[in-house]
């Protein structure tokens with residue numbers, strides 16, 4: 054950014070850098086006895102406090118120092134949501150190094166590519182990933198030390214990895230006397246690569262300042278609405294966009310944190326939520342499908358679960374409705390992306406909405422919502438001209454703000470900003486109240502005879518049918534209209550529905566020409582490393598599909 058003019062009269066407030074280490078210090082000093090509960094890869098439940106977490110993070114910071122890890126150098130993790138991973142969040146960034154969280158669901162070649170691109174120096178990994186790490190390690194030129202997140206008892210007797218350390222032994226040998234260093238708040242703190250459906254992934258490099266500001270913003274009442282009174286379980290993984298910032302926002306408010314480890318199936322999540330009295334959670338829609346199925350099939354109830362953030366992909370209104378009507382749980386629909394740390398918008402009602410009939414309120418709540426202060430957004434046409442906020446006109450969604458990337462790591466992709474705005478690649482409407490609704494990813498929009506059809510609308514309608522588990526809508530070639538919608542449906546187990554019934558279900562709900570040209574039933578649809586349905590894979594599968602004429 055260009056140098057800004059200085060006023061002849063500057064304010065007289067302390068200039069204290071916004072640093073991640075201050076968050077954990079704050080949690081220790083003011084909420085030190087509050088718990089962090091983790092389901093471990095070892096299979097058992099581990100519990101300790103924010104004070105313990107801070108102490109062990111300081112030991113880990115000393116351990117990193119013993120390896121001579123320098124400021125700005127990358128330390129990678131390949132781990133589930135657990136307390137040791139959390140310690141790495143604070144020790145690595147707090148000491149001035151950069152935490153590079155790697156998604157273990159990626160292909161080993163892609164992991165190696167990312168680790169080389171990031172020039173990772175150290176890799177900390179959960180013990181169940183040992184075979185995976187051994188498979189890509191020979192291709193990683195820069196990693197000098199591997200650390201397995203376990204105790205001596207769980208270490209392999211022999212292994213293929215050079216310089217393999219045992220985490221518990223390594224940090225036990227270190228003192229917990231460590232002063233978190235002070236440095237420029239714009240220093241890099243962590244690195245996360247985008248899921249990248251085409252080409253190589255690109256790195257979003259967060260700073261201490263962006264992370265702390267995002268943590269404040271996310272915690273606001275009309276953001277995630279979290280406080281010390283909550284018991285919070287992030288299902289969203291700590292290896293993808295920092296679990297939506299919850300590992301920072303939760304200690305910032307001092308709440309109890311529950312980390313589910315690798316057990317993300319409906320049964321395990323339900324049991325952990327009940328046992329630890331979780332009242333707030335966050336995850337992508339596909340995770341909640343598993344939980345709702347388990348609870349429904351076993352006639353269970355939630356005793357404490359009251360609120361959840363759902364985002365990462367459009368949350369079908371039928372899911373919001375089910376959570377509310379059947380279980381009394383409020384869904385906060387949220388939108389964001391890796392490049393946005395990730396939170397951009399959340400959907401909560403304003404007093405004027407409260408007077409609306411329930412169905413109208415539900416229509417608002419199905420939107421991706423209003424920005425959190427700090428983020429600004431607009432929609433533009435292909436020429437870059439701003440489009441009206443009428444809730445109907447859709448255009449390319451652009452954002453700016455202090456926790457949004459200004460470019461990618463190592464300059465990949467060149468200059469990404471357009472007039473200072475980041476193009477999200479999403480297509481959306483914004484209504485007069487500033488509530489945004491995603492119509493599609495720009496590459497998923499179905500272009501029929503020069504007009505656009507939003508696939509999310511078509512999917513949401515199908516998902517409201519009681520027999521539909523998952524619906525994915527893609528554009529396939531049509532000789533007259535270029536593209537027409539094809540709906541791919543996965544039925545709920547043991548429930549039947551015909552094509553004609555589904556076609557009838559669309560009647561009166563959309564303009565007739567938006568109705569899918571055909572519906573196919575599939576056993577499953579491909580889901581990517583971050584739990585999103587892979588439309589590009591589905592398009593490949595049905596590339597030669599001939600629509601009925």
Ligand code: AMP
Pocket residue numbers: 247248294363364365366367368386387388389390391392395421477478479491493494583
């Ligand atoms: P990622 O960077 O992997 O988190 O993916 C970000 C993309 O996920 C966004 O650009 C959207 O296309 C999509 N996305 C995230 N949240 C939502 C949502 N609530 N509704 C629709 N799409 C979403």
